[in-house]
Amino acid sequence: MSADLLQKVQDNFSAAVGVAMVIVDPDGAPVTKPSGFSEFCDTVRARKDWRERCFHCDAVGGRTALSSGEPAIYKCHCRLVDFAAPIIMRGEYLGAVICGQVKLADDSHPDLVDLSNIFPPEGSWTEDTALLGLHDRIGTISYDRLRSAAYSLYYIAAHIVEESYANGVTQELYANNLRLAEESQRRAELERLLREAELQALSYQVNPHFLFNVLNTIGRLALIEGAPETEATVHAFADMMRYILKRSGSQLVPLRTEVDHVRNYLYLLKLRLGSRFDFFIEAPEELDRVLCPFMILHPIVENSINYAIEPMESGGQIEITLYRDGKHVVLDVVDNGPGISPDRRLEVLRGEADHSGRKSIGLHNIHCRMRQYFGDSHGLEIVSPFRQGRGTLVRLRIPVDFDPCGL
Known part of the structure; x- marks a missing residue:
């Protein structure tokens, strides 16, 4: 996937869900431009020593998510809550998607990783009166809502990685096929590889406009309701991603799973298109x-x-x-x-x-x-x-x- 398209996905998710977002490398350094960052976090990261602390927290959050194989929700050194979704391609850890910069209504949840005290208090942001005022203005959300956003992003990130990998595989197969075409005695092998490339490319086709529309729908629902319908929406979308990403190696599936996948797809479209x-x-x-x-x-x-x-x-x-x-x-x-x-x-x-x-x-x-x-x-x-x-x-x-x- 191109850097421009990756940035658009990030910007759309941040705007739809209402949380800050950035993609970082294994050391916590950003590889995309931050989306939706709060004034508090922009100010903190403007100072090199505090910025290094932010990078370290993001690196630890990403590694924590990698070790569990699931999104990790953690409190950073500035006492704000983020979550990290690991980015893994064929067993290699490439970095993480970091989202959040929020406060939790109840920050005593047992699954919350507390990194707020990993650095000495001397010379910290708490000694800056202006920063304390900006910190007080940070919004508060529930743990369950943040967790739903974390898992939605986890499946989306996994799909994007797999789609990028599939495109690379398809291009590589195409190059190989051109070379094989020059050898008449291997024409049968060429046709088989082309057919496999078509099937693999089809397996990863999900309209990106549909993806963005779903994210916007989730964001709107989260703003206007308490949120059982939002939860159902997130689960339907997660089931779609799970079906696409976690199917078996076989190209054949039971009709029931195919029908359920389409039912989730139409349910999400119904939320957007309404009557x-x-x-x-x-x-x-x-x-x-x-x-x-x-x-x-x-x-x-x-x-x-x-x-x-x-x-x-x-x-x-x-x-x-x-x-x-x-x-x-x-x-x-x-x-x-x-x-x-x-x-x-x-x-x-x-x-x-x-x-x-x-x-x-x-x-x-x-x-x-x-x-x-x-x-x-x-x-x-x-x-x-x-x-x-x-x-x-x-x-x-x-x-x-x-x-x-x-x-």
């Missing part, structure tokens, strides 16, 4: 264990949201229905948007559809993957009368008794 759309999911329990390709449903639903629901001011609908038809499970995604023309439908399936100067390949990838797993007769079906309000139906047919060992 502009409704969704309905019918998935009988007897179909829960049927295997389907990983992330096969999400791009279809996201496509319906982007091109059918988002342009509508109200009345949008998405229906997802699963039912058994003989030896197959039929999965239908139906929207009530403007529909799609026959020519456009063919372009989508061929991966030739153009949107704002770039190719839209999400549905094309699903079409190819379905045929790869289950045969040419199991490609994506798109049905649309192409009349306003009549919408589009996208259908998948998945064999009930498919044997993954045959792959």
